[in-house]
Amino acid sequence: xxxxxxxxxxxxxxxxxxxxxxxxxxxxxxxxxxxxxxxxxxxxxxxxxxxxxxxxxxxxxxxxxxxxxxxxxxxxxxxxxxxxxxxxxxxxxxxxxxxxxxxxxxxxxxxxxxxxxxxxxxxxxxxxxxxxxxxxxxxxxxxxxxxxxxxxxxxxxxxxxxxxxxxxxxxxxxxxxxxxxxxxxxxxxxxxxxxxxxxxxxxxxxxxxxxxxxxxxxxxxxxxxxxxxxxxxxxxxxxxxxxxxxxxxxxxxxxxxxxxxxxxxxxxxxxxxxxxxxxxxxxxxxxxxxxxxxxxxxxxxxxxxxxxxxxxxxxxxxxxxxxxxxxxxxxxxxxxxxx
Numbered sequence: 001x002x003x004x005x006x007x008x009x010x011x012x013x014x015x016x017x018x019x020x021x022x023x024x025x026x027x028x029x030x031x032x033x034x035x036x037x038x039x040x041x042x043x044x045x046x047x048x049x050x051x052x053x054x055x056x057x058x059x060x061x062x063x064x065x066x067x068x069x070x071x072x073x074x075x076x077x078x079x080x081x082x083x084x085x086x087x088x089x090x091x092x093x094x095x096x097x098x099x100x101x102x103x104x105x106x107x108x109x110x111x112x113x114x115x116x117x118x119x120x121x122x123x124x125x126x127x128x129x130x131x132x133x134x135x136x137x138x139x140x141x142x143x144x145x146x147x148x149x150x151x152x153x154x155x156x157x158x159x160x161x162x163x164x165x166x167x168x169x170x171x172x173x174x175x176x177x178x179x180x181x182x183x184x185x186x187x188x189x190x191x192x193x194x195x196x197x198x199x200x201x202x203x204x205x206x207x208x209x210x211x212x213x214x215x216x217x218x219x220x221x222x223x224x225x226x227x228x229x230x231x232x233x234x235x236x237x238x239x240x241x242x243x244x245x246x247x248x249x250x251x252x253x254x255x256x257x258x259x260x261x262x263x264x265x266x267x268x269x270x271x272x273x274x275x276x277x278x279x280x281x282x283x284x285x286x287x288x289x290x291x292x293x294x295x296x297x298x299x300x301x302x303x304x305x306x307x308x309x310x311x312x313x314x315x316x317x318x319x320x321x322x323x324x325x326x327x328x329x330x331x332x333x334x335x336x337x338x339x
Contacts, residue, residue: 004050004078004119006030010040010066011055011082020053023111037061041069049077051118053102056083071097076125078118082106097121128231135218135235142216143242147249160250164209171215172222178295183208185291185332186284192331195283203284205247206259210288213243237272240264259284263292266323286325290316290332293324309336 007024009031011017017033024031032049034040036058043049052070056063067079079097084104099121100114146167153163168176186207190200214222221228221236228236244261248254262276262285269277271289281289297312307315313333320326 004029004115004122006032006047006049006051007115008032008034008040008043008049008052010034010037010052010058010063012036012058013055016055020111023108024115027112027115029115037063037066037069040066044070044074048074050122051078051080051099051115053080053082053114056081056085067098076122076129078121078125080114080118128229132231132235135221135232136238138218139216139235139238139242142218143213143246146216146246150246150250154251160252161205161208164212164246164250164253168209168212168215175211175214178299179208179211181295182210182288182291185295185335186287188335189287189291189328189332192335193283193287193328199284202256202259203287205253206256206263206284207288207291209243209247209253209256210260210263210292211239211243212246212260213239213241216242216246237264241273256284258282259288261285263288265289267320267325268322270322281325286328287332290324290328293319294332 007029009017009020009024010033011020012035014035017035021031021033032043032047034043037060040052040054052067054063054066054070063081063083067081070077070079078099080100080102081098082102082104086103100117102110102114106114149167150160150163154160165176168179183204186203187200190203195203217236217239221232224232240261240263244257247260248257259282262274262281265271265274265276265281265285266289267278267281267286269275294312294316297307297315298309300306313336316324316329316333320329
């Protein structure tokens, strides 16, 4: 499959547009021209383009605005920026997902190189889409396998919590140990807050299994030695919904599912997966968020060593009320102060 066949050229100078269009045709590609951002967007509504070469200085919306629109609405279209302003090469524009920058005036060979870089950018983008599809399918398959195992074993008389705990220990022993510690902390905080006794069992289950969805995450992500890409991180964050669905599919533990689903929300609404805030977040989830962060920071991870407890306590206070409920943080620190 040819990865690049069509090029949209956006420039307010007719002679420049026509010259680039001829160069595009000579490369065996299909050119289309537009004199400004509005005309370009109108073209994009009816026609797909693999590459857009965009001049910066144009009447009306400038080329950087147009580049943002293209990347938002057509994320797999490669963008090349053409400009006479070399300061753009050291500005924030360089941080955007741009395939190349052309500095005017440029020659045909340099334009051809920009098209080549656009071709590679698009190839990489499409490969990433395929990779994410493969990972998402693996997540779905693994989640189905876990649910089938739980159903099969519980129909034979085994306890649902015990089956899930065994699966976590088998698949992700560090996650299991982390869940046990978070559950103990969460119960202590609940007692500190005077939480009714009948609410504690669901809290304990939610805390113990808040990361159970990680057993459905692909090994390629769980063991990746380098930082996850933004797309890979989005897939990894699916563990919250996957875990909540696993708990929700049980007969005896389903009451804990909402707390699992909201366990990575932020008090200011900046978390995930639903971006709820404040009292919209279940109390159990707000408790789990605080003690989860504490346990994660005070234990060694593959990418960093553990932090001192006093430093972590200061970080919890600093992150309140942005990330954490300050009432929960104060209650947890009171618990820690007695140990």
